[in-house]
Amino acid sequence: MKKLHKISCLLLLLIIPTFLISCETNDEPVEKETYMMGTIMNFKIYGKNAGTATALVLKRISNIESKMSVNIKTSEISKLNAKAGISGQKLSEDTYSVIEKSVQYSKLTGGALDATIEPIVGLWGIGTDKERLPSKTEIDDKLKLVNYKDIVLDKKNSTVKLKRTNQAIDLGAIAKGYTADEVKKVLLNNKISSAIINLGGNVYAIGKNAKGKDWNVGIQNPLSTRGEYLGTISVTDKSIVTSGNYERFFIKDGIRYHHIFDPKTGYPAQQSLISTTIVSDKSVDGDALSTSTYIMGLDKGLKLVESIKGVEAIFVTKDKKVYVTPGLKDNFKLTSKGFTYEKGR
Template sequence: MIFSLKNKKIKVIATFTILAIMLTACSKKVVEPVEPISGTEFLMGTVCTIKIYDKSSTKVLDKAFKRIGEVENTMSINKEKSEVIDINNAAGEKPIKISDGTMEVLKEGLKFAALTDGKMDITVGPLVKLWGIGTDAARVPSKEEIQVKKALIGYKNLILDEKNKTAFLKNKGMIIDLGAIAKGYTADEVSQVLKENDVEHAIINLGGNVFAMGKNVTGTPWKIGIQDPFTQRGDIIGMIEVENKSIVTSGIYERYFEKDGKKYHHILSTSTGYPCDNSIAGVSIVSTKSIDGDALSTSVFSLGLEDGMKFINTMPGVEAIFITKDKQVYITPGLKNNFKITDAAFTLKN
């Protein structure tokens, strides 16, 4: 069953407060409750929520959501028109002029495609469209259909001309899909908008792509829950403490459909043409830039536990939490004294 929300703004002042007790050497100081300014919109195919914990106004939220809309209108392939749609429509024919933002995201996409030997490939669009996972048209394609679409995938056939600001897909039928990277870029852009408007403390949540700005208003790190990949969004298996960090999670819980008792999730393997089938149920990436976390969450999910762990350990300043299908949890060394299991059904293995 597929649920959808209308693209409607729901701006609200949050109904909850944060109350913290700060200990000093000789006394206790009570920090006044803080009511964040909060806004929620359905954009980029997901629920986007921004909570600002500084003295601010709803005009800042307007600017932040406007920026999300601008990115969606430029990079989506699910709207009537965008720069990426124009590139796809001109595949095999001609280069298309693009904005600086689209150029940046495409360059990052090609970088991570090269680093993962095509495991994360932004030209995966033909397969994404074929499977239709997350839409009413979701189905299991034939092996023949999959082979035809696989032949169209190849990041090396996306040609970027930075001097003339153009992008060109060499072969007709190729399709760019930025679903594995655009939300990360957008979270970074929203963070920049908030900084430019003197916001220091905020939580940006773009459908599970979380960016924690600054520290909590109490002066302590933000506590962020790690998604349980076996339930709907919102349930957690553990907690980490972060400041000025992005936490991006990819997992089998996000978009999927079932056919003949088998579940098909949305993270597709560019080598097999089918949803990735390994021991991983979910992976969370902790990074400074959300665009990195977004690309890496898909990349290491595709690589699997062992190769994914090795890959993350080569990335400076990046950490990861892997959850396997048998509810074992593996973390990278930088999270050793940070991550805490909160659900007894899961076991920390390293």
């Protein structure tokens, strides 16, 4: 993309935390863990409306998943993919806006982000019981179907069409970010001013923590087991999204094949990066950028992030070097041994 340990500073790891449901009071948060959108999600919500807000959050996530999941045959995405090369599909405002945003990022990243990657994703099957190493012939064949320029947007009629038969859209690189932003809207609409949410690696820190301080968020160490962090940052009202090759992968003949595919090659991205973390106001931006910068590599990724106002990044390379953009240099604290903090570039 991507266990909450009760330690002094409420450290929140960018991994899957473990929450317990607690009673709702003005002081104690409502804590909830659930499995949706193919991942474990966790919520820690403060306030007298926390219980009601939590229920509404789960309903909103379920609604988005029912529209955008390629694994649900009745979803809008599945219907759109089934009509590829034939006709367009009228979409809800949710699905249309996410596809439109994906196309915008495809243009911005030179195709590093490409929602039409689904034929490649399905071919490899990473993260499923059908994962395998395809032949180069198979990959080259499917790669012909990958081209975001074949996504035809009709904003006036909220319709999207894929130009060629067998093309398919997968919004896995951006949908959770959009969902996190929608969760934030639900919470604010229910007068929740303090919460921390984790949608399987997409973290959003809303307001201050229970002590009135910034949330202290831990960044997963990409070379260690879940729960061991690379360093920490302190944030308020920010999205933190991490992508890495440690999330979903398989190993064959000593080679690790992960789930972040390069749309230009059809293979897992093989640049120098092993982890990218994006800090932004909107999670949809963080989601799109964490994936695309991982594919683009260190130099291009840093250049892109530094060109976007209000977006910061933490990049980790194969040789254990950590690079941060200027806005995080006084915030990020490297705590894991064996890594080198590169302050200049």
